[in-house]
Amino acid sequence: MPVSLLDEVREMSKEFFKLPLEEKEKYSSKGDDLEGYGNTNAVQRGSLNWNDKLHLQVYPEEKRQLLCWPENPQHFRTTLHEYSKKNLMILRTLLKAMARSLNLEEERFLELWGDENEDNTHARFNFYPRCPMSDQVVGLKPHGDGTAITMLLQDKEVEGLQVVKDDRWFRVPVIPHALTILVGDQMEIASNGVFKSPTHKAVVNPQYDRMSLAMLFIPSLDKEIGPLEELINEERPQLYKRLKDYGQVYTQSIPSGKRPIDMMKIN
Template identity: 45%
Template sequence: MEGSMEDVRSTLLVQELAGMRSKSVPRQYIVQQEDQPTIAATASFPIVDLGRLSQPDGDANEAVKLRQAMESWGLFMVTNHGIEDALMDNVMNVSREFFQQHLGEKQKYTNLIDGKHFQLEGYGNDQVKSDTQILDWLDRLYLKVDPADERNLSVWPKHPESFRDVLDEFLIKCDGVKNSLLPSMAKLLKLNEDYFVRQFSDRPTTIARFNYYPQCPRPDLVYGMKPHSDATILTILMVDNDVGGLQVLKDGVWYDVPTKPHTLLINLGDHMEIMSNGIFKSSVHRVMTNPEKERISVVLFYFMNLEKEIEPALELIDERHPARYKRVKIMDYLAGLFEHFLQGTRVIDTVKI
């Protein structure tokens, strides 16, 4: 079926829209002309060998690469991370199988209560708060995975049958990656090695998000996901092996993030920038659409206990280096996140001194 959808105010999921094979997109996905996607630059992207970095005596070369990545990019690739290729393939396979199911099966896990009340967890897309809101070209499954006793299993897919077991195994492995990286990050700031690890000692929150970006007929007008930064300490991403789309902003220039099979991407969030007093950078990133290929990513967002407050590490503050960020409760920080995302602004700018 082909035709124009520009004047349609769609309530369909993006995967349904893509299945209509129209040459246009509904108007609520079209970004303003001044914000429309542009061609990105390419550069030598930072890659860190986690095995070498985590050796007992450390690896000076890997530590230098890590510092450069955290101070300049806020986003880097990790190799030799200890997660088996087969497990990573299984995660992508069960994710793809979930999204390829009939709509009725996926809607069992909808993020709309009674068809109209939005909740973060579940399957669907972002909350629509106004007729003028510009939507992203993706559907997603959003699951709270930690604390484990707060899991809402009613929105955890039962099909594919291996979904829950595969996700649990992947979570354990990624937790190991996180706990291997954090001491090296702390050492770069001359903090105690366990400084960042300790931030996760009291009922931290972890969110898993499975993103599905269908083919888009107008990648010149539509974002897979608008520019934003993550309100986390750090984020771990696994993306399709051969379909790019992620871009990162560095020094005012957008760069393509390369893909490499069986690697992970580590993204620094706003809370890491705050705790490092601005030494490490939270990355601003976006996702482009593809006219020919679908794209899937699996993302783990790592937060401290949401009732805690966050502020620059006291060890990094003195007369020459005053605090650059206010102390803020994490729950309050997150409360304004979506509104800033819609407006193309950043929450972190509201807590800068």
């Protein structure tokens, strides 16, 4: 992917979130719909989420709600389309490599994800305004992604992503011209727990604004996701149930505060 495209995506993101509120609200989410502009500056389980978002479905193309796609900046739509195509190419390369690493057929994970005509890809632009009370708010509360894979374009200069390892939070460094790959819950399920979906959060900076763009790769709701038969054996029995539409489990788990993937485990 050209470095210039990464910089262009970052710049257009900043330009959009700098627009007057009445301009951004032209692309607002309608009702409970995820699509469009909005914010999650609300108290959830004792912590204040502090961010604005622009959530857009990019694949399948016929599902794009173009009324939510900004026309300001002028190049926004064409740039997002080009960036989405490049991300899909990277996804396919990544899934083949992940399958080979488990001694699976190269196309095995691609049978579950990677078809832009069936599977869903969403772009979530995040803007985290600077906050002098940064110790009292969180950009995005701790969570795991309900995706197969998330490709994250971080801010070029300001850190904010943190992940849990061994019950400790670790900062994820900014690498200006790289994408950060996060394994999602559905990949953990399909790999029968070999690949782990990390708990992560976004923190707010007291002095600087920060942006990120997450590309969320999710299988078609009609596809059944479960541990691949090749990865189930006596040493590693089946760890997760099989299901369609993991998004329903994800949504239902939010009030409980539990990680949705824990609801999929076979005791």
